[in-house]
Amino acid sequence: MKKLVVLTGAGMSAESGISTFRDSDGLWENHRVEDVATFGGWLRNPELVLKFYNERRRQLAEVQPNKGHRILAELEKNFDVQIITQNVDNLHERASSSQVLHLHGELTKACNLSKTIVEDIGYRDIKTNDTLGETQMRPFIVWFGEAVPEIENAIKIVENADILVIIGTSLKVYPAAGLMSYAPELCPIYCIDPKEVDNLPDYVHVIKKGASQGLEELRKILLK
Numbered sequence: 001m002k003k004l005v006v007l008t009g010a011g012m013s014a015e016s017g018i019s020t021f022r023d024s025d026g027l028w029e030n031h032r033v034e035d036v037a038t039f040g041g042w043l044r045n046p047e048l049v050l051k052f053y054n055e056r057r058r059q060l061a062e063v064q065p066n067k068g069h070r071i072l073a074e075l076e077k078n079f080d081v082q083i084i085t086q087n088v089d090n091l092h093e094r095a096s097s098s099q100v101l102h103l104h105g106e107l108t109k110a111c112n113l114s115k116t117i118v119e120d121i122g123y124r125d126i127k128t129n130d131t132l133g134e135t136q137m138r139p140f141i142v143w144f145g146e147a148v149p150e151i152e153n154a155i156k157i158v159e160n161a162d163i164l165v166i167i168g169t170s171l172k173v174y175p176a177a178g179l180m181s182y183a184p185e186l187c188p189i190y191c192i193d194p195k196e197v198d199n200l201p202d203y204v205h206v207i208k209k210g211a212s213q214g215l216e217e218l219r220k221i222l223l224k
């Protein structure tokens with residue numbers, strides 16, 4: 001089976017009702033990145049950081065995978081589909097995709113401060129007196145300025161791709177944004193996004209649609 005590697009970002013979950021980060025109504029419009037998505041922000045005001053991720057986790061319990069997530073899961077009948085997601089939601093898994101690598105962490109997990117102990121917490125809130133491994137429990141999220149431990153695994157996956165698909169990411173955040181450059185020379189690359197994505201090389205096949213419609217179109221192309 002051909003390896004279909006899919007890099008997803010916030011736009012993948014937009015049709016499920018989860019806000020993206022950098023669109024006009026995005027999360028970073030109403031929250032300062034330095035306050036809620038850095039270790040410095042956590043040290044200054046852990047209550048605020050916990051509130052931000054507790055809200056995200058509660059919302060995740062309320063939303064459902066969309067048609068785009070389901071199409072990616074269905075493509076496993078025809079391809080060895082490996083998803084690399086920047087999203088911290090679990091919608092790919094809930095749509096039954098079987099190979100999902102989370103680059104930026106997972107909302108339904110928590111860890112200790114050194115990130116050496118990781119625990120499933122489901123959809124429950126993390127509170128200021130919750131501990132793990134004798135430290136305050138924190139969300140299992142890769143904040144800005146922190147290491148991205150899964151990037152080496154992601155690079156290996158992209159290096160072995162037969163087809164690469166990029167969906168719903170502004171490609172503004174590294175190292176994820178640089179993954180495309182590891183694709184083999186003859187590997188076709190598709191990008192699905194309703195808006196123009198900056199700095200895409202001209203050999204990328206652009207499908208200027210939302211995730212669900214764009215994946216319907218791509219599925220027809222791939223199964224032809």
Ligand code: OAD
Pocket residue numbers: 008009010011012014015020021022023026037086087104142143144167168169170171172173192193194195197209210211212
């Ligand atoms: P962005 O918010 O930067 O980009 C979202 C992309 O999704 C944009 O290109 C939109 O045009 C597109 N989009 C919007 N609606 C869509 C739809 N229905 N279907 C498909 N695409 C759609 O989000 P990311 O690129 O994922 O990191 O952001 C990358 C990282 O920055 C995130 O993982 C997060 C953030 O700060 C951390 O929090 C560590």
